[in-house]
Amino acid sequence: MTTQDIQIREAKESDFAAVMQVEKEAFGYEKEAILVSQLLEDKSATPVLSLLAFNEDEAVGHILFTKATLDGKASPLIYLLAPLAIKPQHQKQGIGGMLINEGLKKLKGIGAEMVFVLGHESYYPKYGFKQDAGSMGFAAPYPIPEEHAGAWMVYHLSSESVDGVKGRVVCADALNKPEHWRE
Template structure:
């Protein structure tokens, strides 16, 4: 398997992966919007290939933390998509780890995700709300553990808190319902 940054010429593959993985167009449309959204940049878009076939995609977009005076660099992981016939093969985990490694080298401090609370903790994510980080839109109490964060720099968590403000394309309540 190979992972590399997605190119502009990969857009059709990226959107096809999103459609296949989720079974509808909502995530594909969101990804298309985020890739065009200046407020989402800088962003990191990665593709996973098995042989010459694109089978997975992950997107990290810029965000900011309101309510803090400290300069902190944050991103949101959304979405992660794997085509159905290659799921359960570790591709998602490899995309997450590769993305986190690249982001760590680019001086990103915090990575947030709204996702399955049994999946993302395997990669170092922990519930964010109880650590002082509010989601862009309220998360119902029964899904509070789905809003997660991972620090890529020691000492950041506990030193800052506030509400995450995401890219304009992602800043819609329908994207924040788990």
């Protein structure tokens, strides 16, 4: 399989079982699948962007972006990336990067200005995410321990200046629990 064999499209309601299968296999347990299920039902997360990667007819990867805001302010359109899941036998083949890039392109197309992620410090910067968003004035929904500050990252989709735009990121209700904010 090569990345040319991979097709990416927005997930439909009829893809729910495939999304759950990818999440369970990728993480080896159900916690992320349950979170994704909750986020897909969560009105505070909408509009969501849910993308599936297929190799022929098999769903092999999934990424979810949920709407977020900056606390108490008229905020730019921002999103959180969580989670990114690739079935184990398809990892390290570029599928995650394809999903990230396609998601960022689609979000830019709807006018989103920033995307945040709490993730692997060596992985997401490859796709343009800037580490330690907290030091840039964007606090995570829950405190990130100092030794993991670099794992809280931001991607600027807009070349428009967001100078002066700062605040704590407020995520969807389903994601707004301390256990989801430990790297």
